[in-house]
Amino acid sequence: GNSVTQMEGPVTLSEEAFLTINCTYTATGYPSLFWYVQYPGEGLQLLLKATKADDKGSNKGFEATYRKETTSFHLEKGSVQVSDSAVYFCALRGGSNYKLTFGKGTLLTVNP
Amino acid sequence: DTAVSQTPKYLVTQMGNDKSIKCEQNLGHDTMYWYKQDSKKFLKIMFSYNNKELIINETVPNRFSPKSPDKAHLNLHINSLELGDSAVYFCASSQEVRDGPQHFGDGTRLSIL
Numbered sequence: 657g658n659s660v661t662q663m664e665g666p667v668t669l670s671e672e673a674f675l676t677i678n679c680t681y682t683a684t685g686y687p688s689l690f691w692y693v694q695y696p697g698e699g700l701q702l703l704l705k706a707t708k709a710d711d712k713g714s715n716k717g718f719e720a721t722y723r724k725e726t727t728s729f730h731l732e733k734g735s736v737q738v739s740d741s742a743v744y745f746c747a748l749r750g751g752s753n754y755k756l757t758f759g760k761g762t763l764l765t766v767n768p
Numbered sequence: 769d770t771a772v773s774q775t776p777k778y779l780v781t782q783m784g785n786d787k788s789i790k791c792e793q794n795l796g797h798d799t800m801y802w803y804k805q806d807s808k809k810f811l812k813i814m815f816s817y818n819n820k821e822l823i824i825n826e827t828v829p830n831r832f833s834p835k836s837p838d839k840a841h842l843n844l845h846i847n848s849l850e851l852g853d854s855a856v857y858f859c860a861s862s863q864e865v866r867d868g869p870q871h872f873g874d875g876t877r878l879s880i881l
Binding site for chain 1: 772801808809810811813816824858860867868869870871872873874875
């Protein structure tokens with residue numbers, strides 16, 4: 657079946673630091689890949705997505721590239737802000753019923 | 769203008785009670801979902817409905833029963849609540865396409881005393 661593995665947190669960074677959150681996946685066929693963000697006390701919001709190999713998703717300074725050869729979709733941001741503090745979820749959608757499979761989430765805390 | 773709205777936001781009740789959580793989406797999506805998020809933030813899908821028909825039913829106790837009166841609504845009824853049911857429950861909706869993102873409600877925090 658499909659699965660998503662993302663780096664365990666928590667991750668603590670200083671403002672303006674570089675962020676990488678690793679995500680690898682196992683899936684049959686050609687899944688779509690997503691990053692969601694959950695701010696404290698809120699639901700999940702779509703951050704970015706990529707639907708085929710070598711696609712790059714980007715939003716709010718975050719980027720992730722769909723790498724089929726390494727089955728990865730790592731999230732990066734060049735300079736994080738305090739407002740980026742949240743839980744980040746990597747996810748894939750594929751299979752016969754298009755079920756969304758989530759990783760376990762990575763808590764990011766950015767200190768001023 | 770809320771896209772996916774669920775009520776109530778907080779639910780505090782005693783063991784053994786029966787409770788319901790309601791969800792409505794105004795996005796015109798054909799598929800709706802219920803997820804459970806535990807205290808470690810792990811998200812687990814419970815159910816999915818496409819055009820009022822059940823398409824995903826994960827291993828969930830039969831005390832949990834979803835009901836979809838129309839494709840814009842998916843309610844969750846829980847019988848005989850147990851301590852382990854304490855969690856945040858999220859409703860979501862999407863179009864049933866491979867690259868369709870899901871839109872989430874703000875969650876219902878259920879606490880069992």
